[in-house]
Amino acid sequence: MTPLLQVRDVSKLYGGRIGCGDVSFDLYPGEVMGIVGESGSGKSTLLNCLAGHLVPDSGQVIFDTRADGPVDTVTMSEPARRMLGRTDWAFVHQHAREGLRMGVSAGGNIGERLMAVGGRHYGNIRASAQDWLGRVEIDADRIDDRPSHFSGGMQQRLQIARNLVTGPRLVFMDEPTGGLDVSVQARLLDLLRGLVREMGLSALIVTHDLAVVRLLADRLMVMKDGHVVESGLTDQVLDDPQHAYTQLLVSSVLQV
Amino acid sequence: MSLMDDYNFAYLDEQTKRMIRRAILKGLAVPGYQVPFASREMPMPYGWGTGGVQVSAATLTPDDTLKVIDQGADDTTNAVSIRKFFERTAGVATTEETTEASIIQTRHRIPEVDLTEDQVLVYQVPIPEPLRFLEPRETETRKMHSLEEYGLMHVKLYEDISRHGNISTAFAYPVMVNDRYVMDPSPIPKFDNPKMEMAAIQLFGAGREQRIYAVPPWTKVVSLDFEDYPFEASKADHSCELCGSDSSYLDEVILDDAGNRMFVCSDTDYCRSRREAGHQGRLAGETV
Ligand SMILES: [Zn+2]
Numbered sequence: 001m002t003p004l005l006q007v008r009d010v011s012k013l014y015g016g017r018i019g020c021g022d023v024s025f026d027l028y029p030g031e032v033m034g035i036v037g038e039s040g041s042g043k044s045t046l047l048n049c050l051a052g053h054l055v056p057d058s059g060q061v062i063f064d065t066r067a068d069g070p071v072d073t074v075t076m077s078e079p080a081r082r083m084l085g086r087t088d089w090a091f092v093h094q095h096a097r098e099g100l101r102m103g104v105s106a107g108g109n110i111g112e113r114l115m116a117v118g119g120r121h122y123g124n125i126r127a128s129a130q131d132w133l134g135r136v137e138i139d140a141d142r143i144d145d146r147p148s149h150f151s152g153g154m155q156q157r158l159q160i161a162r163n164l165v166t167g168p169r170l171v172f173m174d175e176p177t178g179g180l181d182v183s184v185q186a187r188l189l190d191l192l193r194g195l196v197r198e199m200g201l202s203a204l205i206v207t208h209d210l211a212v213v214r215l216l217a218d219r220l221m222v223m224k225d226g227h228v229v230e231s232g233l234t235d236q237v238l239d240d241p242q243h244a245y246t247q248l249l250v251s252s253v254l255q256v
Numbered sequence: 257m258s259l260m261d262d263y264n265f266a267y268l269d270e271q272t273k274r275m276i277r278r279a280i281l282k283g284l285a286v287p288g289y290q291v292p293f294a295s296r297e298m299p300m301p302y303g304w305g306t307g308g309v310q311v312s313a314a315t316l317t318p319d320d321t322l323k324v325i326d327q328g329a330d331d332t333t334n335a336v337s338i339r340k341f342f343e344r345t346a347g348v349a350t351t352e353e354t355t356e357a358s359i360i361q362t363r364h365r366i367p368e369v370d371l372t373e374d375q376v377l378v379y380q381v382p383i384p385e386p387l388r389f390l391e392p393r394e395t396e397t398r399k400m401h402s403l404e405e406y407g408l409m410h411v412k413l414y415e416d417i418s419r420h421g422n423i424s425t426a427f428a429y430p431v432m433v434n435d436r437y438v439m440d441p442s443p444i445p446k447f448d449n450p451k452m453e454m455a456a457i458q459l460f461g462a463g464r465e466q467r468i469y470a471v472p473p474w475t476k477v478v479s480l481d482f483e484d485y486p487f488e489a490s491k492a493d494h495s496c497e498l499c500g501s502d503s504s505y506l507d508e509v510i511l512d513d514a515g516n517r518m519f520v521c522s523d524t525d526y527c528r529s530r531r532e533a534g535h536q537g538r539l540a541g542e543t544v
């Protein structure tokens with residue numbers, strides 16, 4: 001099977017300091033990879049390099065496109081990369097207000113990606129928005145409300161709906177449960193797990209929260225000082241950590 | 257004509273006019289694209305159409321005949337003062353008759369009479385960026401234009417329908433120019449949008465925002481819409497009560513304290529010429 005994403009020796013420096021260094025891995029269709037580490041470990045830098053928000057200094061990020069097969073997204077044209085960003089890729093931000101248009105109704109937020117790829121039938125767009133509100137457990141009668149009137153958990157669920165409406169194949173998530181109350185987190189994780197299974201999504205999830213990866217990730221990479229220090233199946237890494245730093249993380253000494 | 261000796265022709269110096277003409281030519285070469293230009297201080301406040309005035313100044317020649325309209329009328333303060341400005345600084349002939357003018361500067365309307373290939377229509381533009389409503393970052397809107405990412409424009413129309421049951425945008429209704437650039441046609445009523453595929457050259461000037469854009473003759477101009485909510489060039493469902501026209505864009509005028517109203521052509525020259533030709537509306541002959 002062709003990997004959906006092949007990451008090869010991706011490095012990003014910040015004025016001589018390593019953001020992330022020589023990261024390589026494959027992600028297969030339907031697989032969820034967790035990337036864990038403390039703040040400053042380079043996990044967010046890596047995610048942004050992979051999602052095209054930052055340009056890596058070196059390395060390749062090869063995505064198996066629908067039309068042309070594996071293509072290095074670092075060197076592809078910007079229009080093509082941005083097109084990927086609103087079709088086959090999705091990005092869920094930690095802070096929902098970064099990923100939502102706060103001045104636009106919930107329905108408009110969900111419909112935007114459909115319209116961005118040429119959706120021109122209002123009734124169909126609205127029906128999709130309604131359907132997706134249901135799938136992320138938001139009442140259909142909130143469709144014309146602005147997300148500024150939503151709770152934090154609802155905003156995050158709306159952001160997920162807005163991202164998944166075009167049926168992306170790869171979802172980047174940056175601390176998707178960060179900043180939410182514990183009970184709200186649990187519900188969101190449940191929802192995410194259901195959607196990932198149901199849609200057969202592939203995902204890269206950056207988090208400092210081991211409970212998140214335990215629940216969602218098939219595989220795990222542990223990052224420290226910009227480098228991957230350990231990787232493997234999630235249960236294996238968490239239950240039998242080999243690297244001293246991972247052992248510290250798991251023993252929760254370093255959990256933020 | 258003493259002011260003619262004090263000022264350069266049409267107020268602006270030759271170098272500035274050349275700079276503006278270059279922006280106009282670039283705009284004509286790339287229809288609908290917003291060309292940045294170094295807008296100059298004009299002896300009038302920004303809301304008074306300084307962008308249009310600069311475009312007119314760079315376009316006028318001594319042989320031109322200028323018409324200035326504001327909401328369709330030649331006699332508003334704004335139109336009168338711009339007309340006087342060019343009478344004094346350029347000494348050009350002015351007219352209120354659309355068919356007599358070679359350059360027409362306008363705010364908020366396109367004349368009812370079809371313009372010809374010998375004419376130039378100059379629009380005053382307050383906000384040239386149609387995407388600003390939903391995306392305030394200029395760096396991002398420029399990128400959206402350059403990459404033709406216009407989904408956001410339909411989000412605005414979606415919001416209209418979800419809130420009002422139909423596309424309620426009645427002015428500055430966004431258009432796609434030449435299958436490439438989404439453009440703000442300035443706050444003309446959407447009734448005027450279909451007229452933009454015309455024989456005359458259309459130039460747009462935004463003074464405060466320092467942008468010029470253009471639509472060459474017979475360029476394709478399509479109003480954005482949804483398949484199930486198609487664009488409609490709507491107007492008040494009446495005919496003009498002075499000249500009887502049932503096809504012109506109408507203003508609703510309040511007649512008295514009792515709340516009596518009447519509908520009249522917003523294009524005053526069009527209405528007058530129809531009446532002079534013998535057409536009569538319901539209230540023709542009464543003084544207003
Ligand atoms: Zn009339």
